[in-house]
Every structure is written in structure tokens, then in C-alpha cells.
Amino acid sequence: MSATAGARRRVVLSLEQALSLPYATSRLVQKGWRVIRIEATSAPGGLPGDPNRYIGKRVAGEDRRSYFIAQNVGKEAISLDLKHPAGREVLHRIIKALDADVFCCNTLPRRYRQFGIDYETLKAVKPDIIWAGISAMGPDYPDVPGYDPAMQAMVGFMELTGERDGPPMLSGVPLIDLKAGDEVYAEVMAAMLERYETGNGRAIHVSMLQAAASWLVTTMPLLNFDCDYSEITRAGNEHRKFIPTNSYPTADGFVFITIGNDIQWKRLAVIPKFATIGNEVRSTNEGRHQQRAQIHAEIAQITSKFPTALLMEDFHRATIPHAPIQTIAQVAAMVQIDKKMLTSTMPDGRVIRLQPPAVDLVGSTHFPFAPGHGEHTRSVLREAGYSDAETDALAVEGVVALPVGTQSTAS
Numbered sequence: 097m098s099a100t101a102g103a104r105r106r107v108v109l110s111l112e113q114a115l116s117l118p119y120a121t122s123r124l125v126q127k128g129w130r131v132i133r134i135e136a137t138s139a140p141g142g143l144p145g146d147p148n149r150y151i152g153k154r155v156a157g158e159d160r161r162s163y164f165i166a167q168n169v170g171k172e173a174i175s176l177d178l179k180h181p182a183g184r185e186v187l188h189r190i191i192k193a194l195d196a197d198v199f200c201c202n203t204l205p206r207r208y209r210q211f212g213i214d215y216e217t218l219k220a221v222k223p224d225i226i227w228a229g230i231s232a233m234g235p236d237y238p239d240v241p242g243y244d245p246a247m248q249a250m251v252g253f254m255e256l257t258g259e260r261d262g263p264p265m266l267s268g269v270p271l272i273d274l275k276a277g278d279e280v281y282a283e284v285m286a287a288m289l290e291r292y293e294t295g296n297g298r299a300i301h302v303s304m305l306q307a308a309a310s311w312l313v314t315t316m317p318l319l320n321f322d323c324d325y326s327e328i329t330r331a332g333n334e335h336r337k338f339i340p341t342n343s344y345p346t347a348d349g350f351v352f353i354t355i356g357n358d359i360q361w362k363r364l365a366v367i368p369k370f371a372t373i374g375n376e377v378r379s380t381n382e383g384r385h386q387q388r389a390q391i392h393a394e395i396a397q398i399t400s401k402f403p404t405a406l407l408m409e410d411f412h413r414a415t416i417p418h419a420p421i422q423t424i425a426q427v428a429a430m431v432q433i434d435k436k437m438l439t440s441t442m443p444d445g446r447v448i449r450l451q452p453p454a455v456d457l458v459g460s461t462h463f464p465f466a467p468g469h470g471e472h473t474r475s476v477l478r479e480a481g482y483s484d485a486e487t488d489a490l491a492v493e494g495v496v497a498l499p500v501g502t503q504s505t506a507s
Contacts, residue, residue: 170463175470
């Protein structure tokens with residue numbers, strides 16, 4: 097479904113903020129689709145548009161800071177007041193004029209009808225539109241806000257993360273935001289295929305809670321089998337099932353070792369440095385569970401005497417799965433990652449490196465810089481048939497917002 101020569105470029109309108117939906121639509125940008133993000137004109141007592149615009153180091157003016165950039169490169173941005181009837185009319189005209197394929201949003205479900213963006217309303221505007229919304233728990237819970245850290249706590253991810261005798265902990269990345277975004281991406285792609293076959297659009301509701309709970313595939317089903325509590329709570333860096341799998345100290349850092357079967361254990365136990373860890377009981381994973389704590393302690397005592405590189409040479413020769421524990425800068429420098437990076441050009445001309453795409457792209461991996469608040473309001477409204485004078489009048493009424501310094505003198 098990538099944009100190809102001669103094919104119509106797919107158009108996505110997305111009332112988006114924060115991370116979950118901007119991440120989803122960033123994947124559509126990477127496929128060559130046109131994504132126009134819609135933001136509020138202003139917020140009572142706050143800054144205009146997506147709050148994430150104002151998080152992190154200033155990169156390009158006040159409204160494009162470091163936390164906002166990566167998930168919004170390659171997009172256009174317009175600013176509409178959808179609480180105003182004229183703002184809803186503008187949106188509906190844009191949908192028709194641009195022949196929009198997809199409308200997305202991640203606002204509270206109770207606002208869908210209030211803003212004129214519910215599926216039934218937009219389906220009346222364009223019968224084959226694909227509608228996708230992310231919310232905390234789906235439309236049956238219209239007033240519940242969805243924030244990744246709180247959802248990690250609610251859905252059990254924090255219960256599963258941290259040391260055995262320590263407090264629950266957040267993941268180092270916003271897993272639930274990204275999981276919900278990937279679900280929107282996948283479902284939109286599926287809906288596009290269905291529309292190609294049937295001519296019909298459909299509504300997609302992604303519940304952050306449900307999407308996250310679907311990942312509990314290695315823990316939640318164990319409730320059926322009289323599981324021990326240790327199987328469904330924190331285990332530090334250990335694997336709950338495969339022994340030994342853990343992070344171990346070395347003379348100059350840490351190394352992660354993962355033993356996935358009895359053959360790999362045998363290979364580990366015949367490395368001269370580790371000759372003392374083997375016994376008959378430990379020859380099976382079930383037996384190793386019985387002596388789990390002792391095994392981890394013995395391995396840590398051995399690894400702490402040797403530098404990481406030397407241990408990794410041993411593991412490589414023995415085909416033992418292992419890895420260094422790297423910083424983000426070290427990951428960015430890996431040849432496997434470095435050559436796959438997405439890039440963008442800042443307003444000052446500097447090329448920046450972002451992150452790799454999830455899957456290799458067909459076509460360019462360089463995208464225009466993240467847009468400023470309302471940067472494309474005028475140009476998109478022109479496409480929808482509004483004259484500059486009409487756009488200026490809408491700006492005066494507060495129905496749309498234009499970038500500072502771009503309003504006409506009449507406004």
C-alpha cells in the first residue's frame with residue numbers, strides 16, 4: 097500500500113496529540129501517505145495545540161521541542177476549533193475536497209459527537225471513510241483519559257517489572273502508547289484492504305487497556321493452571337521460565353545471558369570458566385528451577401571476575417545467546433541501526449538522525465521536519481476551496497489558527 101508512481105496518495109486527517117496516535121500516523125507517513133494533523137487553536141490557560149509540542153529542549157522555536165519531533169516528521173499541521181460549528185464545517189469540507197481516506201483521533205470518546213468527528217457523522221460526509229480512534233478503554237468508557245504510565249500500572253505491566261523484592265516499576269519506554277499506535281496502523285491497513293474489496297469503510301476503536309492486556313499472553317493464561325505467584329509477578333532481569341536467563345555483573349560492566357534449552361545449558365557448563373556450575377539435577381530446565389537462586393549466584397560470582405568482551409568471546413564460540421547491555425548512544429552507533437536511520441532536515445539546515453523504521457521502507461527514509469502549529473492551515477484550506485480572505489476571516493473569529501506572522505494585514 098505504499099505510494100507508487102501514478103497512484104493516488106492516500107490522505108489521513110488526524111486529530112492527534114501526545115504519542116500514541118502521532119506514532120501510528122508516523123508509520124503511515126513512512127508508507128508515503130499524506131498525514132495532516134489537526135490541533136486545537138488554543139487551550140484555556142494553556143499553550144495552543146498539542147501539549148507535547150512544549151516538552152523537552154527547544155529545537156525550532158517555542159512550539160517544536162525535542163520530545164515532539166520524531167513522531168511528527170513528514171506531516172502537515174492545521175489548527176481548527178472543532179467546538180465551533182464553523183470549525184466542524186471546515187473539517188467536513190476538507191474531507192470532501194481532499195477525498196480523505198482515513199480520519200483518526202485520540203481525544204476522549206465523549207467529545208466525538210461534540211466535535212462532529214464521530215464515525216456516523218463523518219460517514220455521512222464521506223461514505224467510505226475509515227475511522228480510527230484510540231482511547232483508554234474504548235467508547236463504552238467515554239470519560240476515562242488514557243496516559244501510558246497510569247495504564248502500565250492498571251494493566252499489570254508495573255506488577256511484572258522490577259526486582260523480586262522491590263517496588264513495581266515503569267518500563268523504560270512508553271509501551272502502551274506504542275502498542276496502541278501499532279494497533280491503529282495495522283487495523284487501518286486491514287480496513288484499506290477490506291475497502292478495496294468491498295467499497296466500504298469502517299470504524300476502528302483501539303482500547304489502550306485491551307491492547308496492552310493482549311500482551312499478557314505469557315502470564316494471564318497461567319491463572320487457569322493454579323500457578324505460583326512468582327510466575328506472575330516481578331522477577332528482576334530473570335526469565336520466569338528459562339533458567340538461567342539474567343543480567344550478570346562483569347569486571348567492567350554487565351552481560352546478559354539467555355539459556356533457552358538444555359542443550360544450551362550443557363554448552364555453558366563445559367566452558368572451562370563455568371565448569372563448576374553443572375550437576376545432574378541442573379541438566380534439565382525443571383531441575384534448574386529447583387536451584388534457580390544458587391545458579392544465578394554462582395554464575396554472577398564467575399562473571400564478575402572477567403571483562404565483558406572476554407566472556408562474550410566464550411559465549412560466541414559456544415553459541416550461547418548473549419548480549420552486552422548497551423546505552424542508547426551505543427545502540428544508535430550499531431552498524432545494523434546506523435545505516436537504517438530515518439532522517440530529517442531542521443529549519444537551520446542541519447540534518448538530524450531519528451530512529452530506524454520498524455521495517456525497511458521502499459523509498460526515501462528522509463522526511464520534512466515536524467510542522468509548526470497551524471503551519472499548513474492556509475494551504476490546506478486553499479485546497480478545500482477557501483480564499484485567503486475567507487481563511488483570514490475564520491482566523492479573526494478564532495475558528496482556525498495561522499502561524500504567527502502569516503495573517504494578512506486585514507486580519
